[in-house]
Amino acid sequence: MTHGTDEPHEPADPSGPGDVEPRPGAHAAPAVGDTEDSVDSGELPAGSFRWSYDAPEPTETPQPDSYQPDSYQPDSYQPDTSAPEAYPADTYQADPYRFAADQYPAAPDPAEQRYPVPPAAQQQSYEQPSYEQTAYEQPAYEQPAYEQHQYEQQQYPGYPQPAYEPPPAPPAPTSAPTSAPMPPQPGYAPQPFAPQPPPAPRPEDLLVPNQTPITDEPASWGWRGRVNRASGGMFKPKASPAELAVRKSITDIQHSFSRPMTVVVVQPKGGAGKTPTTICLSAALGAYRGGYVVGWDDNETRGTLAVRVTNPDNQQTTVWDLLSDLAAFERYDARVGDLSRYVRAQPDAHFDALVSDDNPGNMAQIGEREYQRLHTVLQRFYRMIVVDTGNNVRSPNWQAAVNSADQIVVVSTYQRDVGYSASWVLDHLAQTDRADLARNAVTILSAADPTTDTAVRDQLVPHFQARTRAVCEVPYDTELAHGGPIRWAHLAPATRNAWIHAGATIVNCLADDDRRALAERRS
Known part of the structure; x- marks a missing residue:
């Protein structure tokens, strides 16, 4: 040097x-x-x-006063706007170690120096300070709160909210503010109620009403009816309450059903009025329902229906004959006219009678399966079936009849032993899982004698009213008591009206059950 x-x-x-x-x-x-x-x-x-x-490199050794980092230019630094800034631009710092090294240069280590260090430089020793990386707290960015003008929104009842526009500054109020009425908006004015126009006339309007109210017809009974007929209709007295009740019963009998209905008459004791009840119910239903009603004698031995109905042409065929030819009526092409030779028509009452055979042995052969086949065929040709049962509640055909019943009718006379037997059969139905049939049964009490013991009647009527759905009473009639064929037209008016009322009661019970069953099938 x-x-x-x-x-x-x-x-x-x-x-x-x-x-x-x-x-x-x-x-x-x-x-x-x-x-x-x-x-x-x-x-x-x-x-x-x-x-x-x-x-080794052409760069000069930087001095603390003049050294600037190669990759950092504070004046020309621009933050990257493609991604969120980690730190604000005004607080950006380079690597803290690089700044610290520039401010406090360390003396080179002689052992690691590639070339000797000048003596003057060797005399200076710098202690490398320990630097800790400063933890920069990232500032929380808050969305600048922009001043929003709060405008009062005026409500317009009954109209849609108009377009939002800032209203002008209101003047200083000089008096209590009053709300001005909202001007009507185009297209939103309330429309006055317009009544619906009447329906257009139909051709059916020209026809006579299907059913006239029962109170509009003039009286036909008693002195009111005589006045009406004698005056030629100039004077039309109103019908009495009794006549109106019968008219109501006739209207109820005409109620239609969704399927064929079966009414079964039961009473274990003989001579209690099962057969007269079967005939009179069939007559009342057939006379006011337009036919298609059959009375069937299902006695396990020899029944008496054959001797209590009229037989104008002396017909001898019975249910046993029908059972022998039943296969012909189980075909799809069977006709109701082919069945007429097996039943006995009752022209005045518009019903047919299917009587039992005179041979008790033949009737004993009709069991549950035979009853079901006969019942199925009769349902194809009749709308209502009234079954007269025997006295043996354990016989197969009696059990089959009760199982096919839509309505049970319990009959009795004004006698204690007969009433006891009728009440016992209700217990039998309840004990054999037929409690519903027993509760919905209709009781018919008929007088077998001209005089009736009022004490017995007062006991029987409330007893069966509590056990069954309804109780109907039939007065004494000689047409029923003589033991011969019963003719519907020969019954006394009071007796005939009583049977009409009984038939209407049964139909009403069937109608209620039918509506309930129909609703369940449709649901």
Whole structure:
């Protein structure tokens, strides 16, 4: 190493102590104590020296006052707007270690130095401070609160909200504010109620009403009816309550059903009025329902229906004959006219009678299966079936009849033993899982004698009213008591009306059950 004042220094002798042979392309580093002006002018102050070496890279060793990071330019830094900033631009900091190293340069380690360090530099020792990375707290960004004008929204009852526009500043109120009525909006004015026009006339309007109210017809009974007929209709007295009740019963009998109905008459005791009840119920139903009613004698031995109905043509066929030819009526092409030779028509009452056979042995052969086949065929040709049962509740055909019943009719006379038997059969139905049939049964009490024991009647009527659905009473009639064929037209008016009322009661019970069953099938 050589010292000079005005001339550039020459390379030092390689053999001299402390000298380093310069490498090609080496740069002269300013000596310790040089100023910026002396460095630029090339002059060296007294007592100073220069040293040089070949650096591995052409860059100069930075000084704390003049060093700037290569990749960081504070003036030209622009944050990346493609992604959210991690830190605000005004608080951006480079690597804290790089700043710390620039401010506090560490003395190079001689063991790791590739080239000797100048003696003056070796005399300075810097203790590398321990730097901790500053934990920058990320500021919480808050959405700037934009000032929003609060405008009063005026409500318009009954109309849609108009377009939102800021109203002008209201003047200073001089008096109590009053709300002005809302002007009518086009297209939203309330429309006055327009009554619906009447329906267009139909051809059916020209026809006579199907049913006239029962109170509109003039009286036909008693002195009211005689006045009406004698005056030729000029005077039309109103019907009495009794006549109106019979008219109501006739109307109820005409109620239609959704399927064929079966009414079964039961009473274990003989001579209690089962057969007269079967005939009179069939007559009342057939006379006011337009026919298609059959009375069937299902006695397990020899019944008496054959002797209590009229037989104008002396017909001898019975249910046993029908059972023998039943296969012909189970065909799809069977006709109701082919059945007429097996039944006995009752022209005045509009019903047919299917009587039992005179041979008890033949009737004993009709069991449950035979009853079901006969019942199925009769349902194809009749709308209502009234079954007269025998006295043996354990016989198969009696059980089959009760199982096919839509309505049970319990009969009794005004006698204690007959009433006891009728009440017992209700217990039998309840004990054989037929409690519903027993509760919905209709009781018919008929007088077998011209005189009736009122004490017995007062006991029987409330008893069966509590056990069954309804109780109907039939007065004494000689047409029923003589034991011969019963003719509907020969019954006394009171007796005939009583049977009409009984038939209407049964039909009403069937109608209620039919409506309930029909609703269940449709649901």
